[in-house]
Amino acid sequence: MNPRRKKRLATTLAILIGLGVAVGFVLFSMTQNIDLFYTPSEIVNGKNETGVKPQVGQRLRIGGMVVPGSVERDEQSLQVSFGLIDTGPVVTIVYEGILPDLFREGQGIVANGVLRDATTIEAFEVLAKHDEEYMPPDVAEAVGKVHPNGVGGDKQNQGSGY
Amino acid sequence: MFKWLHPYAKSENLYRLSGKFLFWFGWLGTIGAIIGTIWGLAFTPADYQQGDSFRIIYLHVPTAMMSMSGYLGMAIAAFIGTVWQQRHADMTVIALAPVGAVYTFLALFTGAVWGKPTWGTYWVWDARLTSELILLFLYLGVIALYYAYEDKRSGARAAAILAMVGVINVPIIHYSVVWWNSLHQGATVTVFEKPKMDSSMLWPLLINIVAFGLILGALTLMRLRNDLLMKEGHRPWVKKVLEEGR
Numbered sequence: 492m493n494p495r496r497k498k499r500l501a502t503t504l505a506i507l508i509g510l511g512v513a514v515g516f517v518l519f520s521m522t523q524n525i526d527l528f529y530t531p532s533e534i535v536n537g538k539n540e541t542g543v544k545p546q547v548g549q550r551l552r553i554g555g556m557v558v559p560g561s562v563e564r565d566e567q568s569l570q571v572s573f574g575l576i577d578t579g580p581v582v583t584i585v586y587e588g589i590l591p592d593l594f595r596e597g598q599g600i601v602a603n604g605v606l607r608d609a610t611t612i613e614a615f616e617v618l619a620k621h622d623e624e625y626m627p628p629d630v631a632e633a634v635g636k637v638h639p640n641g642v643g644g645d646k647q648n649q650g651s652g653y
Numbered sequence: 654m655f656k657w658l659h660p661y662a663k664s665e666n667l668y669r670l671s672g673k674f675l676f677w678f679g680w681l682g683t684i685g686a687i688i689g690t691i692w693g694l695a696f697t698p699a700d701y702q703q704g705d706s707f708r709i710i711y712l713h714v715p716t717a718m719m720s721m722s723g724y725l726g727m728a729i730a731a732f733i734g735t736v737w738q739q740r741h742a743d744m745t746v747i748a749l750a751p752v753g754a755v756y757t758f759l760a761l762f763t764g765a766v767w768g769k770p771t772w773g774t775y776w777v778w779d780a781r782l783t784s785e786l787i788l789l790f791l792y793l794g795v796i797a798l799y800y801a802y803e804d805k806r807s808g809a810r811a812a813a814i815l816a817m818v819g820v821i822n823v824p825i826i827h828y829s830v831v832w833w834n835s836l837h838q839g840a841t842v843t844v845f846e847k848p849k850m851d852s853s854m855l856w857p858l859l860i861n862i863v864a865f866g867l868i869l870g871a872l873t874l875m876r877l878r879n880d881l882l883m884k885e886g887h888r889p890w891v892k893k894v895l896e897e898g899r
Contacts, residue, residue: 500736507817514821518832528834554834591773593702601836618772623838625707626851627698 531555532579535610545606552603553582553612554620559596575600586614593619665890667741668881671874678871685864689715693857700854706770709763711857714842715865717760717785721823723753723869724788727795728820731813741877743809744884746816747799748876752869754792761785772836780829781837784822791819 492500529538529551537544545551558574558581565571569588573596574581584602594600594617604614626634661667693711700707727749734742764782765775776782795812802808830839842848842862848855885891 496736496738499738503732503735503817507820510818511821514825518825552834589773591771592706593771594773616774618774618777618836620836621702621771621838622849623841624849625700625703625710625841625854627853628701629698630851630853631701 528552528554530577531575531582532577534582534606534612535580547606547608549606550604551606551612552601553584554599554601555582557594557596557598557600562596575602580610582610582612584612584614584617586617588615588617590617591619593621662739662741664741664881664885664888665894668878668890668894671878675871675874675878678867678874682864682867682871685860686868689857689861689864693854693861697854697857698851703771706767709767710841711861713760713763713767714858715861716756716763718862719865719869720753720757720760720785720788721826722866723749723756723873724792724816724823725820727753728816728823731816734809735813735817740806740809743806743813744877744880745873746795746809746813748880749873750792750795750799750812750816752872752876754789754796756865756869757785757789757792761789777836779835779837780833781826781835784826784829787822788819788826791815791822795819 529545531553533539534545534553536542553575555575555577558576561574561581563572570585571587571590572583572585575584576582584604585607586602586604599620599622601618601620602612602614603616603618604612607613661670690711694708697708699705727746730742730745730749733739734746761782764785768777769775795816798815799805799808799812802811827840829835830837841850842855842858850858882891882894
C-alpha cells in the first residue's frame with residue numbers, strides 16, 4: 492500500500508473505532524434506564540440495582556405475566572382488571588379498552604400506565620408479548636405448551652387443514 | 654495480494670462479470686422467493702399461539718435480515734471506496750442504497766402489520782423498532798448526501814462517510830432485543846443456535862432469507878450496470894455491448 496492509502500486507512504479506522512467506543516459507552520449507560528420499565532416485584536421492592544421505587548402518579552411501563560384466574564371483566568363496560576407477576580409479589584392492573592388477541596392468562600404482557608397506589612397501575616395501553624418460538628398446535632400439545640384458554644384447539648385446526 | 658482483482662477494475666470487465674452474477678442471482682432469487690413465499694403462506698401449519706397471523710414472518714424476517722446485511726455490504730463498499738479510492742466501489746454504494754431502503758421499509762411495514770394482531774399496536778417506541786427506523790433514515794441520508802453535491806466524487810465521499818459511520822447501528826439493531834426490555838421477541842433463526850421454530854415451518858423461512866438476499870444482490874447489480882453504461886456512454890466498450898445486445 493502506498494503512504495497516502497495507508498494514511499487514509501489509518502484515519503478512517505481511527506474515526507470508526509473512536510465512534511464505536513463512544514456509542515458503546517452511551518449505550519452501556521443507557522441499558523439501565525432507556526425506559527421506565529419495571530417488573531411487578533420492582534414496583535413493590537424497588538429497582539434491583541438502585542432500590543428506587545416508583546412514586547404514586549408516576550408514568551411507567553410494566554412487564555410481567557398475567558396471573559391465571561385473576562382476570563375480572565366488568566359486565567357493563569370494557570373495564571378489566573388482572574394481576575401481574577414475575578417472580579415475587581403480584582400487582583394489579585386496571586385497564587379500560589380492547590385487549591390484544593394474544594392476551595390471556597399466563598401470557599407475558601407489557602403495559603403503559605400510571606401508578607395509582609403502591610400495587611395498582613391504571614394502564615392506558617396493554618400489549619401482548621410473544622416469544623420467538625413457533626410451532627404447530629399438535630407439536631405444542633406434545634411438548635405441553637398449550638394455554639388453558641388459548642386459540643389452540645378447534646379454531647386453529649380449521650386453519651391448518653392443508 | 655489482490656492483484657487478481659485488478660482486471661475487474663476496468664468497467665467493461667466489471668460489466669460483463671456482473672452480468673453473469675446477475676443472471677444467477679436474479680433467477681435463483683425469483684424462483685426461491687416464489688417457492689418460499691407460497692410454501693410459507695399456504696402450506697405450513699398455523700402457529701399454536703398466533704394462528705395464521707404468524708405467517709407474515711416469511712416476509713418480515715427475510716426483509717429485515719437483508720436490510721441489515723445490505724447496509725453492512727454498503728458500508729464495506731464505502732470503506733473500499735474511501736481508502737482505495739475505487740470509483741466502482743462508490744458506484745456500488747449508491748446502487749445498493751435505494752434497494753436497501755426499500756427492504757428496510759418493507760421490514761417496518763410487515764412488522765407493523767404483524768404487530769397489530771399480536772401485540773395490539775402497529776408501532777411502539779421499542780428499541781428494536783426505533784433502531785430499524787434509524788436504519789431507514791441512514792439509507793435515505795446516504796442517498797440524499799450523494800445527490801446533494803454537484804460533483805459526484807464529492808457526493809460519493811460524503812455518502813461513504815455517512816454509510817461507514819452508520820454501520821454502528823447494525824449491531825445495535827441486532828442486539829437491541831438482548832440489551833433492553835423490548836416488546837419485540839428475540840431472534841428465531843441465528844447462525845450458531847438451533848432455530849426456535851418447528852422444522853415444518855423452518856424450511857420456507859430459510860429459503861426466503863436466501864432468496865431475498867439474492868434478489869437484493871440482483872437489483873443492486875442491475876443498478877450498478879445501468880450506472881456503468883450511463884457514466885461511460887462515450888466509451889467504445891459501451892457501443893460494443895449495445896451492439897451485441899446484452
